[in-house]
Amino acid sequence: MDTWWIRKRDKLLELAEQYPNAYVYDLESIRSAATAMSSLRSVKRVLYAVKANFNPDVIKVLASVGIDFDCVSLGEIEHLNTVLPDLDKNRILFTPNFAPRDEYVWAIGRGITVTIDNLYPLQQWPELFANREIFIRIDPEQGDGHHEYVVTSGSGSKFGVPLNEVSELKRLATAAGAEVVGIHAHTGSGIVNPKNWQTVANILARVAKHFSGVKTLDLGGGIGVPERTADAPFNLQELDSLLTNFCSDYPQYDLWLEPGRYLVAVAGVLLTRVTQIKGKGADCYIGVNTGINSLIRPALYDAYHEIVNLSRMNEGASKSATVVGPICEAGDKLGINRLLPETQENDVFLIANAGAYGHVMSSNYNLRDIPPEIVICD
Ligand SMILES: Cc1ncc(COP(=O)(O)O)c(C=O)c1O
DSSP: OOHHHHHHTTHHHHHHOOOOSSEEHHHHHHHHHHHHHHHTTOOOEEEEEEEGHHHHHHHHHHHHOOOOEEEESSHHHHHHHHTTTTTGGEEEEESSSSOHHHHHHHHHOOOOOOEEEEHHHHHHHHGTTTTTTEEEEEEOOOOOSSSSSGGGGGGGGOOOEGGGGGGHHHHHHHHHTEEEEEEOOOOOSSSSTHHHHHHHHHHHHHHHHTTTTTOOOOOOBBBBOOOSSSEEEEEEEHHHHHHHHHHHHHHOOOEEESSSHHHHHTTTEEEEEEEEEEEETEEEEEEEOTTTOOOOOOHHHHHOOOOOEEGGGTOOEEEEEEEEEESSSTOOEEEEEEEOOOOOOOOEEEOSSSSSGGGGGGGGGGGGOOOOEEEEEE
């Protein structure tokens, strides 16, 4: 794990003096994840899934190192246009899901490439796609991920055209006068086995054979990040070598990836302060100044986020405690049974890997403030 926050601890403690709670993003860490991903020989384009974190500075730094963008709503496209007014529309892919007709009209009218993820738009609104180049999102029917809620393929998942509908899809696209130029899949989030994308690529290549105009296979995102300090980093080299082999079998296709978390998760931390400490029976609870209103992932996905007492990082971790927020929900737990140093009121706690699906999913639930986002560059 890139523990930039150990190197920058003094800076973070300074920030914690100014803000009761704060998301802090380290641009250097984002740049380095983006550079690692864009240097994969097998991958022609990397599109950042804007949904993961749409902070303007985060978007700008990614654009500056040549990353393109995957948007799932008009709001995301409009936001991109505000943050990067000169961004070429060809650097955006629009991949909505069950969006209303108007959103397709809007995006197509602006010349943005749209991904269709079921037959309905082609059946009901074929006129929108006449003489247009489109992407099709396929369900390769084998998903994976860190939690069932983030598995976006297979039975029970609402995403993608099932493989047995590909012939009908071809008929509808032809009837509409649309040209399928890209085949897309996104099978889940937090996937740690590089073979996933090789399998997806092979399935998409089989689908692509039905469409003579396909130039691109977009293999989606979902690249896992290490959750615990001891976890091995995702093996990008293995991914690259598997996909390089694929490319030598299918040189006619460009491969794209669409990472969200991989680019920004590790770069973000949530800083907060200890409010109260309580023993209850055999359990110890450490209360902090913000909870699942700021970071819902532990409650929503049972996600593990490393929690560190930043004020006492050099003291031995001696006590097991559950770290809870001030939200009136039994599920307001940021970390369960964590080994921490002897902790006191006002100690600064750092919640790691919070740069993706953190601030973007936060709310004012209980009328608690959403932490501000602070960006550090060096
Ligand atoms: C279509 C699409 N692409 C890419 C992503 C990015 O996923 P991750 O943040 O796990 O890389 C998502 C997230 O759900 C998605 O829906």
